[in-house]
Amino acid sequence: MTVATVASLPAPADFAEPPSAADRTRWDESDREARAGRLRRLRERMASEGVDSYFGVRPEHTRYLTGIRLGDGEDKVAGVSGQFLVGPDEVVVLADSRYAIQAAREAPDARIENVYGNLNVRWPELVGSLGARRVAVEAGFVSQATWTRLTAAAPDVDLVPVEGWLEAHRAIKEPAEIERIAASCAVADRALAALLPSIRPGRTELELALELEWNMRTGGADALAFPVATLAGAEAALPHGSPGDRPALEGAVLLFDFGAMVDGYRSDMTRTLFVGEPSARDLAIYDLVSRAQQAAIDQIAAAAANRSGITGLEADRAARDVIEAAGHDEHFGHGTGHGIGLATHELPSLGKRAPDAPLPSPTVFSVEPGVYLAGETGVRIEDLVSYDTGSGRIQRLTQFPREIVVVGLS
Amino acid sequence: MTVATVASLPAPADFAEPPSAADRTRWDESDREARAGRLRRLRERMASEGVDSYFGVRPEHTRYLTGIRLGDGEDKVAGVSGQFLVGPDEVVVLADSRYAIQAAREAPDARIENVYGNLNVRWPELVGSLGARRVAVEAGFVSQATWTRLTAAAPDVDLVPVEGWLEAHRAIKEPAEIERIAASCAVADRALAALLPSIRPGRTELELALELEWNMRTGGADALAFPVATLAGAEAALPHGSPGDRPALEGAVLLFDFGAMVDGYRSDMTRTLFVGEPSARDLAIYDLVSRAQQAAIDQIAAAAANRSGITGLEADRAARDVIEAAGHDEHFGHGTGHGIGLATHELPSLGKRAPDAPLPSPTVFSVEPGVYLAGETGVRIEDLVSYDTGSGRIQRLTQFPREIVVVGLS
Numbered sequence: 070m071t072v073a074t075v076a077s078l079p080a081p082a083d084f085a086e087p088p089s090a091a092d093r094t095r096w097d098e099s100d101r102e103a104r105a106g107r108l109r110r111l112r113e114r115m116a117s118e119g120v121d122s123y124f125g126v127r128p129e130h131t132r133y134l135t136g137i138r139l140g141d142g143e144d145k146v147a148g149v150s151g152q153f154l155v156g157p158d159e160v161v162v163l164a165d166s167r168y169a170i171q172a173a174r175e176a177p178d179a180r181i182e183n184v185y186g187n188l189n190v191r192w193p194e195l196v197g198s199l200g201a202r203r204v205a206v207e208a209g210f211v212s213q214a215t216w217t218r219l220t221a222a223a224p225d226v227d228l229v230p231v232e233g234w235l236e237a238h239r240a241i242k243e244p245a246e247i248e249r250i251a252a253s254c255a256v257a258d259r260a261l262a263a264l265l266p267s268i269r270p271g272r273t274e275l276e277l278a279l280e281l282e283w284n285m286r287t288g289g290a291d292a293l294a295f296p297v298a299t300l301a302g303a304e305a306a307l308p309h310g311s312p313g314d315r316p317a318l319e320g321a322v323l324l325f326d327f328g329a330m331v332d333g334y335r336s337d338m339t340r341t342l343f344v345g346e347p348s349a350r351d352l353a354i355y356d357l358v359s360r361a362q363q364a365a366i367d368q369i370a371a372a373a374a375n376r377s378g379i380t381g382l383e384a385d386r387a388a389r390d391v392i393e394a395a396g397h398d399e400h401f402g403h404g405t406g407h408g409i410g411l412a413t414h415e416l417p418s419l420g421k422r423a424p425d426a427p428l429p430s431p432t433v434f435s436v437e438p439g440v441y442l443a444g445e446t447g448v449r450i451e452d453l454v455s456y457d458t459g460s461g462r463i464q465r466l467t468q469f470p471r472e473i474v475v476v477g478l479s
Numbered sequence: 480m481t482v483a484t485v486a487s488l489p490a491p492a493d494f495a496e497p498p499s500a501a502d503r504t505r506w507d508e509s510d511r512e513a514r515a516g517r518l519r520r521l522r523e524r525m526a527s528e529g530v531d532s533y534f535g536v537r538p539e540h541t542r543y544l545t546g547i548r549l550g551d552g553e554d555k556v557a558g559v560s561g562q563f564l565v566g567p568d569e570v571v572v573l574a575d576s577r578y579a580i581q582a583a584r585e586a587p588d589a590r591i592e593n594v595y596g597n598l599n600v601r602w603p604e605l606v607g608s609l610g611a612r613r614v615a616v617e618a619g620f621v622s623q624a625t626w627t628r629l630t631a632a633a634p635d636v637d638l639v640p641v642e643g644w645l646e647a648h649r650a651i652k653e654p655a656e657i658e659r660i661a662a663s664c665a666v667a668d669r670a671l672a673a674l675l676p677s678i679r680p681g682r683t684e685l686e687l688a689l690e691l692e693w694n695m696r697t698g699g700a701d702a703l704a705f706p707v708a709t710l711a712g713a714e715a716a717l718p719h720g721s722p723g724d725r726p727a728l729e730g731a732v733l734l735f736d737f738g739a740m741v742d743g744y745r746s747d748m749t750r751t752l753f754v755g756e757p758s759a760r761d762l763a764i765y766d767l768v769s770r771a772q773q774a775a776i777d778q779i780a781a782a783a784a785n786r787s788g789i790t791g792l793e794a795d796r797a798a799r800d801v802i803e804a805a806g807h808d809e810h811f812g813h814g815t816g817h818g819i820g821l822a823t824h825e826l827p828s829l830g831k832r833a834p835d836a837p838l839p840s841p842t843v844f845s846v847e848p849g850v851y852l853a854g855e856t857g858v859r860i861e862d863l864v865s866y867d868t869g870s871g872r873i874q875r876l877t878q879f880p881r882e883i884v885v886v887g888l889s
Contacts, residue, residue: 140706140721141551142551166812167718167719170717206623208622208624208627209622211622212618212623213618213619213621213622213626214618214640215623216623216626230627279696286689295556
């Protein structure tokens, strides 16, 4: 057994304070400055691909390029509000009357156009105002019905389907983006630390999930990154399970997979705790997963330090080798990690099907191997890591201990 | 002044209890029975439009026709999981390994197909297994990129873009659907009643919004219908504002627009409260909005009672006439109401641009006139109403009083 038990239970004060108003002002300013560079990179891509304009609809891209913030799922009610056109010299943001004030405040550098309902009616004039002839369109996010209507509305303007352009740019993180992901990690760390004294056998997954959510949302999070997963005992063997009325069980694991959002940037962490005395089986699995995670992190650190870089395939392999050597190949069915930022899952990917190319840098991703024994138990340990081949450094942004944490002892 | 002040502050016990486990079991059974009829109606439409299959991707449709539940926004991470094909005799549900257990449990009458990632690779075999030659596809929800890939994958299978078929069916509500919307209304009613003693000048919109959310989620709601809006004083003039760090102000209005979700079905209500002694201006606006809402409800009730029915245009006109007669035409910029069910906003629509055709029946919709004086104040009163020209009855599902409620008196 190589993994230790924590000397004492983590406490909220062990982690960074929630961001201040001054932090948020600084981030706003840094975003506004950064948008010029983000737009320049997009326009370079546009030029190299022979289009003169770009029509974006993904909410993450609205935020990234214009500054306008839509809540999760708000795009469904916002209609076209927040969708945008980037021309050679100008950014045009669409906003109906409900969003006019917000758009003017959050996107001070854009031209705001009041569009409600039928975008196709306004389309010829909008693309005309940019002198657009060939418009790159986010084809993975624009519906077939909208595509057909826009094509019919301005038959002389070519729509060019594109995918993944801004996703590739967003994988490379600015310092102020990494700061916010780290702040979001700290909010999550503190929230779990604050929850520990409440955990005891019999409390349900749903109760604990709600309390952890509450801790985050009253402790600096603007929102959750995604719904909290709390899974007790054998339920932890479901890598994508949802909390239910099942109670935490004495002598079994209790897995928390959760994340906060701070100023639009998300965190994602998993801790598998032990409620009461751990079983030998669970401890052995925990030790294995812990070693697999450390192996991946060590290899990623070495690749950053020697500036050679590493592929998502290699990073995944580092964790997987440890688990396979223990005969648990079939019990680790998902990838080792994923990028994170304005979206919870974004590029790069660390997994079996990841591209055989060096990871972008600087970037932030999760390292989260797991071993799942159906009907018995499951363990996953997930941390966020920032990775920079320029400075040669990696940094673990999640600060909550990875050692064994036993809770609910009476 | 025609609107009265409540005799005493509403209390949680004034409203129905949260649903029991027995209610939920009954609803599950009723859904399972109802799915046969829902599928029959869809197949009748398919036959009349000359298609042999239907490809659905909207999460509300997944729930309606197969029983599988996805949380709000979960479709973004679920990939194709939950998407489905309806053939002449069979329903096929797509689910990757993460969703296999859930799909089997929630969609016992469907064939579950394990599809992960590239749907286009499996598409020829899937449509082939149904004998499909012409597939109706939800064109407003399938991306252009997916459409292009599916077309290329099976060039002999025609994709027929369709919109609004199931939306029209969902507007007509089954008794067990109305029951759940009513249960969701009661959860919201109780939550606001429980909040009243906490409201005092100086508490911020965000604090009160979070507390109201907490009351719903610990009081029977599975989730929120949408994020709580709490708007103080002049902020209430923004029909689509979000809560901020602004405090509730003595002598000003405090508007709450919120809803719960119970077993997938949503509620939506708005109450405009008064913090401390109301001003004469605010009382006059409240009285006007209250009379406008009552005028619409009276006319809807009369149309149900005499079985003649009413159009969404006429219902909107009934409320709008009262507000226009008071010279506030320009201060009521949105429609009078919208349908609600598995989605917060669905058919039918009550507004200036609503179709000139009788409302479907039985159905449930909001009645929510408002008057907004920019920079000064805003009042909206929103209730859900079930409407049935068969029984000749309408019923107000929101039970929280519409009379004047004054809170925060010291």
